[in-house]
Amino acid sequence: MTPLPRWADVVLLPLLNVVLAFLVGGLIVLAVGQNPLQAVGIMLYGAFGYGSGFGYTLYYTTDFIFAGLAVSLAYHAGLFNIGPEGQAYVGGLGVILIGLALNGTHWAIVFPLMIICGGAFGALWAFVPGYLQAKRGSHVVITTILFNFIATSMMGFLISRVLKPVGVNSDESAPLEAITRVPQLRTFIELFKNSPVNLTFFLAIIALVFIYWLIWRTKFGYAVRALGQNPVAANYAGISNQKMIMIVMAMSGVLAAMVAVNNVGGVQGRLILNFVNGAGFVGIAVAFMGRGHPVGVGLSALLFGILYQGGQELAFQMPGITREMIVTIQALVILFTGAMGDMLRAPLARLLTRSEPATGAK
Amino acid sequence: MTSLHPTNAQRSERTAAAPLAIELVGINKHFGPVHANRDIHLAIKRGTVHGIVGENGAGKSTLMSILYGFYTADSGEIRVNGTPATITDSRHALALGIGMVHQHFMLVDNFSVLENVVLGAEDSAFLAPTLTKARTQLKALARDYGLEVDPDAIIENLSVGQQQRVEILKALYRGAETLILDEPTGVLTPDEADHLFRILGKLREEGKTIILITHKLREIMAITDEVSVMRQGAMVKTLTTKDTSPGELAELMVGRRVLLRVEKGPASPGKVLLDVEKLVVTDDFKVPRVKGVSFQVRAGEIVGIAGVAGNGQSELLESIAGMRDQLLGTIRLNGEVLSLEGDDGAARARAAGLAHVPEDRLRMGLVTTFSEWENTILGYQHSYGSGPGLDIAKARATAEEYIKKFDIRPPNLDLKTANFSGGNQQKIVLAREMERNPDVLIVGQPTRGVDIGAIEFIHNQIIKMRDAGKAILLVSVELDEIRSLADRILVIFDGQIVGEADPATADETELGLLMTGSHATEVGTVSEPGTLAPHETPVQQTLTQMSPQDNSGKDPN
Numbered sequence: 001m002t003p004l005p006r007w008a009d010v011v012l013l014p015l016l017n018v019v020l021a022f023l024v025g026g027l028i029v030l031a032v033g034q035n036p037l038q039a040v041g042i043m044l045y046g047a048f049g050y051g052s053g054f055g056y057t058l059y060y061t062t063d064f065i066f067a068g069l070a071v072s073l074a075y076h077a078g079l080f081n082i083g084p085e086g087q088a089y090v091g092g093l094g095v096i097l098i099g100l101a102l103n104g105t106h107w108a109i110v111f112p113l114m115i116i117c118g119g120a121f122g123a124l125w126a127f128v129p130g131y132l133q134a135k136r137g138s139h140v141v142i143t144t145i146l147f148n149f150i151a152t153s154m155m156g157f158l159i160s161r162v163l164k165p166v167g168v169n170s171d172e173s174a175p176l177e178a179i180t181r182v183p184q185l186r187t188f189i190e191l192f193k194n195s196p197v198n199l200t201f202f203l204a205i206i207a208l209v210f211i212y213w214l215i216w217r218t219k220f221g222y223a224v225r226a227l228g229q230n231p232v233a234a235n236y237a238g239i240s241n242q243k244m245i246m247i248v249m250a251m252s253g254v255l256a257a258m259v260a261v262n263n264v265g266g267v268q269g270r271l272i273l274n275f276v277n278g279a280g281f282v283g284i285a286v287a288f289m290g291r292g293h294p295v296g297v298g299l300s301a302l303l304f305g306i307l308y309q310g311g312q313e314l315a316f317q318m319p320g321i322t323r324e325m326i327v328t329i330q331a332l333v334i335l336f337t338g339a340m341g342d343m344l345r346a347p348l349a350r351l352l353t354r355s356e357p358a359t360g361a362k
Numbered sequence: 363m364t365s366l367h368p369t370n371a372q373r374s375e376r377t378a379a380a381p382l383a384i385e386l387v388g389i390n391k392h393f394g395p396v397h398a399n400r401d402i403h404l405a406i407k408r409g410t411v412h413g414i415v416g417e418n419g420a421g422k423s424t425l426m427s428i429l430y431g432f433y434t435a436d437s438g439e440i441r442v443n444g445t446p447a448t449i450t451d452s453r454h455a456l457a458l459g460i461g462m463v464h465q466h467f468m469l470v471d472n473f474s475v476l477e478n479v480v481l482g483a484e485d486s487a488f489l490a491p492t493l494t495k496a497r498t499q500l501k502a503l504a505r506d507y508g509l510e511v512d513p514d515a516i517i518e519n520l521s522v523g524q525q526q527r528v529e530i531l532k533a534l535y536r537g538a539e540t541l542i543l544d545e546p547t548g549v550l551t552p553d554e555a556d557h558l559f560r561i562l563g564k565l566r567e568e569g570k571t572i573i574l575i576t577h578k579l580r581e582i583m584a585i586t587d588e589v590s591v592m593r594q595g596a597m598v599k600t601l602t603t604k605d606t607s608p609g610e611l612a613e614l615m616v617g618r619r620v621l622l623r624v625e626k627g628p629a630s631p632g633k634v635l636l637d638v639e640k641l642v643v644t645d646d647f648k649v650p651r652v653k654g655v656s657f658q659v660r661a662g663e664i665v666g667i668a669g670v671a672g673n674g675q676s677e678l679l680e681s682i683a684g685m686r687d688q689l690l691g692t693i694r695l696n697g698e699v700l701s702l703e704g705d706d707g708a709a710r711a712r713a714a715g716l717a718h719v720p721e722d723r724l725r726m727g728l729v730t731t732f733s734e735w736e737n738t739i740l741g742y743q744h745s746y747g748s749g750p751g752l753d754i755a756k757a758r759a760t761a762e763e764y765i766k767k768f769d770i771r772p773p774n775l776d777l778k779t780a781n782f783s784g785g786n787q788q789k790i791v792l793a794r795e796m797e798r799n800p801d802v803l804i805v806g807q808p809t810r811g812v813d814i815g816a817i818e819f820i821h822n823q824i825i826k827m828r829d830a831g832k833a834i835l836l837v838s839v840e841l842d843e844i845r846s847l848a849d850r851i852l853v854i855f856d857g858q859i860v861g862e863a864d865p866a867t868a869d870e871t872e873l874g875l876l877m878t879g880s881h882a883t884e885v886g887t888v889s890e891p892g893t894l895a896p897h898e899t900p901v902q903q904t905l906t907q908m909s910p911q912d913n914s915g916k917d918p919n
């Protein structure tokens with residue numbers, strides 16, 4: 001079987017998968033007696049049609065970029081990190097601790113410290129599975145899943161028993177003062193009124209560029225890719241598999257923890273229960289749909305951002321389509337792009353090679 | 363017990379007029395450009411033990427895989443009991459009464475013996491009746507053939523020898539009349555091997571046919587009635603065991619091909635650059651594979667290590683290159699002790715001036731999904747760029763240079779490495795390792811899977827390195843290659859250096875005997891049939907005791 005040309009692999013195949021997902025989603029919408037075209041229209045309007053909606057789309061996109069990069073980076077080293085959900089959650093602890101410690105200080109000082117401190121907590125949470133894989137052979141797929149559960153329980157305990165101030169009813173930490181929070185873009189740009197998109201969005205864009213540079217333009221990235229493609233050859237080249245696994249997992253955790261900077265530092269201004277809300281898991285789909293490449297990750301993160309924001313608009317505008325229906329459509333996209341992402345690969349390759357003699361002759 | 367030590371008269375009786383159990387007629391098999399089996403004719407008589415010997419890569423396993431239905435021959439015919447048969451899978455082979463005991467056992471570790479025996483041969487959806495039936499049959503088989511195994515024991519608690527017995531039982535339970543054993547003693551202790559051979563004797567006595575694949579001539583002499591020798595995919599000769607000698611077999615196996623001409627002046631060895639002392643190395647299963655090896659390589663000489671694959675060469679190379687931790691011993695490079703612990707030892711070995719062309723370039727020496735230029739810097743990536751960034755322009759320039767110098771084709775440094783031919787892939791590795799001007803170069807199987815033209819080029823490059831005053835350690839299973847390149851030959855067998863020879867005067871037969879470990883028995887004489895000649899050295903015995911769960915798992919064939 002001849003492999004797909006790069007443009008088909010990176011652009012055409014994911015696009016076809018998304019179209020397929022929407023076709024099936026459309027059938028479901030049709031089945032409940034609603035108009036699928038109208039639904040798509042509302043979705044797009046919700047995601048892009050007005051400033052606040054667009055802001056929300058970008059806010060979700062920020063989360064998904066970080067989670068997607070976390071999964072992608074590990075994947076380049078041959079590691080399947082399913083734990084960004086837990087790593088982001090624990091990262092939130094780092095963000096709120098530094099925020100509360102410096103409460104009232106200007107955000108220009110606190111924002112970088114939130115990145116460092118939150119990143120350190122996320123790194124720790126991912127480093128442990130990395131250590132266990134490197135030194136003990138416990139597979140990261142298993143340990144990162146388990147660490148998600150541990151994170152949920154531990155954070156639940158910390159929020160409701162330790163961080164919750166006396167006299168507050170809901171399970172959340174004390175709030176950060178307005179000046180300490182990561183500023184939202186609406187304070188500079190009128191367009192984004194009422195939307196939570198904040199400076200972290202630009203951090204996500206920087207992260208996309210940085211990860212591209214790291215993986216394809218540095219010695220470290222070379223070692224990461226060698227390890228991911230052929231661990232024996234990496235050993236032959238004197239690249240320590242064990243050290244690389246631990247370092248890459250920790251870096252993956254840092255990226256995941258930036259979800260917490262976006263949410264805790266930029267939106268909530270306090271630590272609430274389950275604030276990650278599935279963004280870490282969406283990151284897995286984002287990474288696979290984007291084929292681990294920062295450009296792909298950026299685009300598929302945007303797609304999921306649209307799905308999230310547009311979906312909420314849809315649930316609000318068309319009462320016939322319930323929240324569960326939206327989740328179903330999102331799940332279809334994940335199914336077709338992630339789990340069944342290679343379904344169309346073989347027929348597509350056949351189609352392209354068949355047409356090649358006609359077009360490829362020079 | 364007399365049957366275990368058959369007289370020659372008994373042997374002749376068996377081989378004389380017995381009908382054929384298996385007949386292979388004109389079997390051909392290609393794997394891409396490799397002609398793995400060429401026009402093989404083989405007749406195996408019923409009720410005999412038929413040995414098949416040959417070097418690694420001679421095509422023994424391919425031939426047996428065709429017989430067992432793993433591969434389909436490109437042409438040729440298989441006749442079972444005189445009837446032509448098309449064997450498409452192992453189930454089919456079993457139905458025809460052909461069973462195979464693989465080198466690597468195919469058992470479910472946490473199942474009992476009984477469960478493993480019936481697996482895939484259950485009579486109905488309910489297990490109980492099958493198990494009851496199997497239990498009775500196992501008892502009978504154990505009684506008839508000395509195949510005693512507790513039917514309720516769990517596989518993982520059994521010794522390797524017992525597990526092998528379970529494999530034999532599996533085949534017999536399915537009604538096998540012909541048993542193929544692929545390197546059966548590779549994983550066994552000498553005692554277990556003796557036991558196995560007693561079992562095989564019993565099986566023959568009961569009229570079963572046994573095909574024994576091995577490269578150990580002692581075993582051939584001890585148990586077989588007839589022996590077929592394969593070399594380079596062709597069947598060289600079939601002989602009656604009692605009429606042949608290990609010497610003759612070794613000669614046939616290794617062959618008397620014309621040496622490849624290599625222009626080479628006399629060596630002028632200088633100071634010792636690589637000094638290996640009492641090296642003990644284990645494989646991934648903690649089984650010792652290198653058992654106290656000491657040697658030195660001087661500047662300006664090529665030391666060749668000859669041996670049949672799987673006798674510790676791989677572990678020796680990997681250990682010196684820093685890829686595998688050593689259990690005991692010292693490696694000195696240029697007089698300095700090399701500390702190679704940890705999984706980045708290879709980087710330290712390189713920094714000390716050692717270059718390594720690995721035996722298995724696809725698995726080790728290259729990342730085949732990388733483009734050509736990326737593989738040009740594998741292991742040396744740190745010297746491209748001063749900061750964290752990778753100096754891609756410099757790497758590409760190097761790749762360009764190597765492509766020209768080593769005539770790597772196609773000259774496309776962006777092409778994925780997997781798409782280069784074997785010879786050109788090897789050139790990518792060689793260029794990378796040689797052009798860094800190392801003090802010591804260790805080379806494993808430099809021309810495996812490489813076409814003739816490239817072989818010559820590669821050999822000349824190695825000689826050039828020697829003449830530039832480098833110390834070169836060469837490991838190859840190609841005796842010709844060793845003889846034409848090396849200035850000194852060390853023979854390795856079972857993890858130990860068993861002899862040293864001068865390539866100019868070495869006698870091929872003698873080398874072949876050393877390589878197959880037959881040297882303990884004197885050339886030309888045969889140990890008493892039915893038993894194995896003792897060949898263990900004291901060191902080996904201690905090492906065997908250290909490793910109760912022996913496991914070869916290393917034969918690349």
